[in-house]
Amino acid sequence: MSVTPAELAVAVLAAARAAITERDLDTSVLPATTSVERPRNPEHGDYASNIALQLGKKVGLNPRDLAAAVAKNLQETPGIDAVEIAGPGFLNIRLSAGAAGGLAGRVVREGRSYGRSETLAKEKVNLEFVSANPTGPVHLGHTRWAAVGDALGRILAAAGADVTREHYINDAGVQMNRFGESVQAAAHGRPTPPDGYPGEYVQDIANVIKSQNPDIMQMSEEDQQKAFLDEAYKAMLREMRESLERFGVHFDVWFSEKTLHEGGAVEHALDELRKQGHVFEQDGAVWLRTTDFGDDKDRVLIRSNGEKTYFAADAAYYINKRERGFDRCIYMLGADHHGYVGRLKAIAACAGDDPQRNIEVLIGQLVSLLRGGEPVRLSKRAGTLITLDELIDAVGVDAARYSLARSSTDSPLTLDIEVITRQKNDNPVFYVQYVGARTASVARYAADLGHERGDAYDAALLVHEKELDLLKAIGDFPGVVATAAELREPHRVARYLEDLAAAYHRFYDNCRVLPQGDEPFTDTNRARLWLNDATRQVIVNGLDLLGVSAPERM
Structure with missing residues (x-):
């Protein structure tokens, strides 16, 4: 038996529903989902919930009374050892030793599928990113979205979405x-x-x-x-x-802008927009009344000289995506495209769609490159640019992708080549990959000594504080992936892996995984070996979501 935070949150919600139903109260106040948090003080338990505080007044109960009812139902859940009520109605939950330690076995057995879910199983997503003009090499200005976009595609797929990665070729004009x-x-x-x-x-x-x-x-x-x-x-x-492709970024579709004009897609889009009643003519030009949906001005579709605008192609492209069956169209655009947010949202609304659901526009800030604190000189080959290939040659795919994906795209990013390539613990990608390699080394050493992990272990033996901390960190992984998918923030996975690596270091320093000298290989060693291997699996899975390798040797 094992319990992840996400599964515990489901159990808490079910216990609250039962408590409210038993009293014939209004269950419509229940949220669709809830969450549990780790208490700041470990003495307060493994996890905490404030659901009784959230719902008490809404159903006309004192929060502590509701908490008592929820606790009574929750204690019947397998894997929960105790539920205590604190303060005005907080629930402090303690897992049984077997439930906590059992997670290591679950992770090892699930392997690459651990952390994946069906959260977005009904979503068919078109993810468009990079979309560079085919007039020059892929350069530093494109690389952040190349790394982040590909990672987001992997994370959305891990959350169950059907993702198509698309590159829009700006080949008209x-x-x-x-x-x-x-x-x-x-x-x-x-x-x-x-x-x-x-x-x-x-x-x-x-x-x-x-x-x-x-x-x-x-x-x-x-x-x-x-x-x-x-x-x-x-x-x-x-x-x-x-x-x-060398950067590990593969697109399912390369969509040519020219085909919109040559195949009649622009004319078709104009017909569809006319049906919705938002197209009008003025001064000899054809316009879309985007101001009806929050745009700062109406947009020209066809100029008075009969020439179709880029905006007409944008409208046609969006309608084309929707007609290809995509529920959600995500555009990942550069820092100079802030003005596109309102107009693209307005296109969706003018087409009769929900601009809050069917279309998302993400803006990424710029990246600059340093070497030893000094700006890197411009490319000899590309003139005013630093190419993606030159970045790969300078730092490697892993260092580049991890470093580009580990920060929120809301802010500009500066990378120093000397920092992101040095093999020291202050380099995040090395820090995470090194722990992955150390876990593999421990497993190899155990095999060399003839210590078999076997097919089972006593999960109740994992009771050391650092073991439990590592187990909790491992248990957080599915929730981190789901949240990163929901918020479109791959950097959450990277920061989580760094925390997991730190938890493993503390475990390794305080809990001897393998015996030394003539010491026997005990059941505790076996349980810790399972925990070691579970950590390796989560690091492999997490780095894979970022498109980064997890080497077994470093």
């Missing part, structure tokens, strides 16, 4: 023509055109195109322009895919 012209100019040895794209990568692409298409330089000017644009586009898109 003048920027593509300028890119093609820049590559063509490089091929001829001419200067970069005004507002064109500089950087060695442009020359590299031009050289490849010429070598693979020897007749291109003999084409007419018009045909040559089109050929260079088409070939440069394919080459850049291929490079973007390779860089992102």
Whole structure:
């Protein structure tokens, strides 16, 4: 028998429901979910709940009286040793030794599935992130969302959602023509055109195109322009895919903006918006009345000259996502896109959807890179940029992904290459990976000594304070994953892993896992070996959610 905090919270809610039902009181006041917390003082028990304080007055009972009724029902739950009432109606809950220690066995047996849930099982999510223009390499400005977006996709999937990771290719508009012209100019040895794209990568692409298409330089000017644009586009898109895959980021869908225009999706979207009654004409242009839904101004869909706007493509793209069956469309945009929040929400509302449910817009702040406290110089290859490939070469995938994902995206982030690559405990990624490697080392050493963990252990033997602290930390993992999914905050997983690593260090320093010298291998050693292996499993599972490896040796 084992009990996680999430399961205990379900039991508390069930006990409260029973107590209220027994008294023929109003059960509609019960929340859909509740939670339990760890008391600051361990002497007060393993977990605490304030549900009686929340509900007492609502059902017309003194909170302490309701707490007594809840405690009576809760004590019948397997794995709960005692429930005490404190203060005006707090419930202090103590788990039985077997229930606490049994968690280690459960984690080892569940393996990679521990921490996963069906919390979001009915959600079909479109997660769009990075969405870089195919006019240059993936660079530092994209990397934060590459790491965070991929981690969020993993976390949403772990919470049961059906997630499609999508990259929107901004391949329509003048920027593509300028890119093609820049590559063509490089091929001829001419200067970069005004507002064109500089950087060695442009020359590299031009050289490849010429070598693979020897007749291109003999084409007419018009045909040559089109050929260079088409070939440069394919080459850049291929490079973007390779860089992102190298970073461990895989997209299920690469969606071309051009297809919205070429396939009639924009016209279809305008028809759908007209049906909802929010399209109007003024000054020869076609508008969407987004101010009806909180936008700061109405938006032009078709200019007076008949040209469709980027906003029209945005509307078509959203409607396309919804018609592909996605319940929730999550947009992860850069720091310079704050203005898009209101207009995208308004598109959803104008389309007849719920902007609080069907669409989410997340804004990520910028990343800067230092080396020894000094700004890293600009890329030789990309000119004004530092590329993702250069970041990977400098720090490695694990250090980059973990460091980018462990902080809230609400604030700008500065990374120092020397800090995030040094193998010391003040480097968070090393700190977590080292504990994962240490747990693997302990298991290997036990096997070398002939100490078999076996198929079972006495869970009641795990009673040391540091053992119980580690078990509680392990038990928190499913709730952390569910919360990270609900709040769209992958950094919660990283910070949790750092706390778990600290709890393991304290356990390891105070509780000898394996015997020394001629000491016998006792049942307590066996139980601690299960706890050691459970810790390893949680670190593996948690790092995997961040797209980071958990090496067995360091």
